[in-house]
Amino acid sequence: MKSPQDMRIIQIDITNACFHRCSNCTRFCGHHKKPFFMDFETFKRAVDSFEGYRGTVGIMGGEPTLHPQFSRFLEYLNEHKYYPKSENLLVRPAKNFMKVVAQMEQNSTFINKEHGIERNCVLGYGLWSALSDKYREYYELIQDTFNFQALNDHTNIMYHAPIMIRRKDMNIPDDKWMEIRDNCWAQKEWSATITPKGAFFCEIAGALDMLFDGPGGWKIEPGWWKRTPEQFGDQLQWCELCGIALNTFTRDANEEMDDMSAWWHDRLKELGSPKIENGMMNVLEISDEGNILEKSKFGVKPVRKQSYLDGYFARFNEKNDWLNPKGFIKCTLLKEDKIGEKIVEAISQTKKGEFIVLMTETAELKDSFDDYLKQYVLNPGSILITDDRYDLQEELGDGILAVFSPEASAVKRATYPILRDINGVTEFVELYDKNKQIPLIKKSFDSSEYKIEKNVTYALYGAGQSAKNIYDSFVKEQIKFICDSDCNKWGNDFLGYQIVSPEELWARRQEFDKIFVSSIYFYEIKTYLMELGFKEEQIVTSLMIM
Structure with a gap:
């Protein structure tokens, strides 16, 4: 087993609410009659407890963006800079969103050689998200906060191993079990965690404690993560209920069907599990010798070798354009206009996901304007501005002053009374942080993708x-x-x-x-x-x- 201090990642499970019900989910999503939401004081203690930890502190669910205080949590992370934030490449337009997410991860990755164990780590905060409109809603704040993002839009096949099998169901004797348990690949490759009920040596143990309303974890205090396997104590009892180390088989998570032993089925039924009530389970038949009968394995695949999906392209469908702009509201500014009132009027006309284009009365936009910008994921927190370097006449046209989203934190902070008093575009642009004032030039649309050098073999x-x-x-x-x-x-x-x-x-x-x-x-x-x-x-x- 591995001490949490030697793990690449330790999670904070802020909720088990989710809009998916994946097969064999490690958080048992779909089996809770009511999801939990970590309170803010517990979250603060969790974050503060990690001072000195060298690795990724993950924000996890369920789907963490469903937490009603998600933005407040992220604001607290940004106030407590135990970890440096790498350059936010996603303040600029991104044609290949996941490639830029990956580049930000690489920029924060280092080889950690503490305690004689060499491992790759991303230093900073991380987000585990299945992506949704909630992710889009918090897009600006997410990119400002996280160095690492494990994103999975669930559009591709992925395989999860069964958890709901006890070693007793498989008739595994004590001596053999101890060896299996102490070499559990999940505990070694995945994460320790903090839930509303305390800190745990293993993320699945924490989820089991929540599901069965167990005794809770260790006190959330500085350095709890320095415990060694010899100090895991009573928490190891949760391993008795977990089948992840048994290397049985895997199932496509998108089937939303859980594989489980009869014992597990009965316990979940007693809990009033919604998934059990809806028949979203496969009860395994296991022989007295501890073999899962083949007829119980319909639709399954062999045990995977990787601890997570192979790579970024396996987690995200680039054809899914829900992060891209949905449209553009054109706002013509006449010399005699009160700029602020025109901006407020334009904001009132926009729908979710639309951007506003401020332009002169002589502007001539190209027919390709909308299509060109819709190729890119635009950070709603940034403002694209035209200056003397503007070189997109052929693609966008002339007379463009700025492109922005009403969802920007800079706009929301300003409020309507402040916006109405704005006298010029320059004054409006100054509402934004300098690093979010992006020149409307071709170079800004270079999403930091790796460029193969010409004339190099x-x-x-x-x-x-x-x-x-x-x-x-x-x-x-x-x-x-x-x-x-x-x-x-x-x-x-x-x-x-x-x-x-x-x-x-x-x-x-x-x-x-x-x-x-x-x-x-x-x-x-x-x-x-x-x-x-x-x-x-x-x-x-x-x-x-x-």
């Missing part, structure tokens, strides 16, 4: 989905080799190239200029390549390809 390291994702960004002649650490892949064809070993990559290093690491394990691979003898400037790593 590459070797790709990583023969998997990530390489497939990035492959079309290269001119074919630029790629000289594809390398992988897996010896079972060596010599096989991949994307028209023969996969080579790291040793062969080093032996043929004169045949390419740089190595592009096309794998989520970019830090480990970069370290390994430097040990082989490659220079750091030869190695390109980017989470944006995931």
